[in-house]
Amino acid sequence: MSRSTEGVEDRIVAKTVDLAEIPIIDFSPFRHGGEAGKRAVAAEIARACTEIGFFYLKGHDVPPKVLGDTFDQSKAFFHRPVEERRASAATLQWYRGWIPMPKREGALDRNSRLFEQYRIQADFPDVPNPDPIFNRPNRWPEDMPAFRDACETHYAAMLALSRDLLRAFAIGLDVAEDTFDGYFDLPICQLSLLYYIPIPEGSDVEVSNTVSHTDEGPLTILAQDSVGGLEVKRRDGTWISAPPVPGAYTINIGDMMMWWSNGKFISNFHRVRNKAGVERFSIPFFLNPDRDTIVAPLPELVARDGGVANFEPVHVATHLKRFYARLEKSPGDFL
């Protein structure tokens, strides 16, 4: 995630606006509605990606049990005593598993990071890979086999849904439907189980659980519990709430899809502020391409934009490594 450096935007308290601002899109005609259904859904998605970079997706055919099981396991894990959570803690050398909240020193501020995480990444044991950060296996709580099952099932379901979404993006961008297919043979995605504590009452207005940021990869598929707290920046700089919609995923464009689309699709700023007074769970799936993909504005779109490429080509593994290294060096990441 790209962390924004400005602070002023966080001072503007989000106002809840009509949900119409983040559309709820039914994906079923894309798969079951013939060519016309496909094009209509792709057009709706493209509009949302162009205007705000976020949309809700229902009709995705992911069985509710897949999500229910992962939330149940996540809750069970984060409710364990800290010594048991620590048994599957990430280390600087093996950055998968449980990542605690930073130690608190002094007053909370916008960078306080008020959440714990369980991080799961692509796991390709048979593929030679020179980067320790990408070639380590996942860590699992050894005495919770159902935890691993739920996460692996969830990961596979999100990757499958992502493949269809990439096709919808391509159609919406008016390029060949299979434009992105070849970049996702062994994609280095990430699934995070997130556990947010409530922001203490009386905290400064700037305090967030997650600072304002954009996501790094092409797209994120987020499952939220019923608590709410996600906020999305509008073009005019104000913030709106993106509350959970039952049965729908919250989907957003990340930086790499913005680059591929030459800026047509927006990788929008968002943040989490859990003001509900209760704990919150969420599960984002961060789609990433294959490690050696070079992401650059698609030539068809550059041509349409008068030959102007708005972004430089980026090597996926180099970019993500730089990002993870920044995260790893955040002070107090490890208790």
Ligand SMILES: O=C(O)CCC(=O)C(=O)O
């Ligand atoms: O938990 C959420 O609602 C959003 C999390 C998020 O934006 C992220 O982890 O990148």
Ligand SMILES: [Fe+2]
């Ligand atoms: Fe994010």
